Amino acid sequence: MPKERKPLVAVLMGSDSDYETMQETEKLLDRFDVPYATHVTSAHRAAKRTHRIVEELEERGVRVFIVGAGLAAHLAGAVAAVTTLPVIGVPMASGSLEGVDALYSTVQMPSGVPVATMAIGGHGAKNAAVLAAEIVALQDPKLREKLTAYREEMERSVEEKDRQISGARELSAESVSDAIKELTPEGE
Secondary structure, three states, X not given: OOOOOOOOEEEEEOOHHHHHHHHHHHHHHHHOOOOEEEEEOOOOOOHHHHHHHHHHHHHOOOOEEEEEEOXXXXXXXXXXXXXXXXXXXXXXXXXXXXXXXXXXXXXXXXXXXXOEEOOOOHHHHHHHHHHHHHHHHOOOHHHHHHHHHHHHHHHHHHHHHXXXXXXXXXHHXXXXXXXXXXXXXXXX
């Protein structure tokens, strides 16, 4: 994203090892032309830094925080504790539990400090970008049009895949029927 545009979304992650997954978030935000800022920080190893980053991003006009973290995954909760803006958590698929521990840590927030929790890993990272864009689109009709076009594109993709598969099945059924006719002696 161009530096002169103020970020509307913050993409935070607990470790640089989360970046490969969180790039899925960035790709969709780029597609929707939603400006964002990306940072690595930690709820445990850099708590004061995390608090400072959240405050600075709020001052710069960020409207939504997307937070990816694995294992104990307290970063989304730490962010939610210091902002009243929406926080979307993305549990990372890591560790011996493949992200289930991160899912529980992200989704089990106390009453009054919500974190909207996505699926574990890449699908969650993509959905976080879509949800953040939908939140920003509440005040941006052009962005809403882009989201509508995205949904329509997904629908067309499903229809095309159906045509390919159902067409292949019909072709196969016709081929089998033709082969049977060829092998069946006339009059039977």
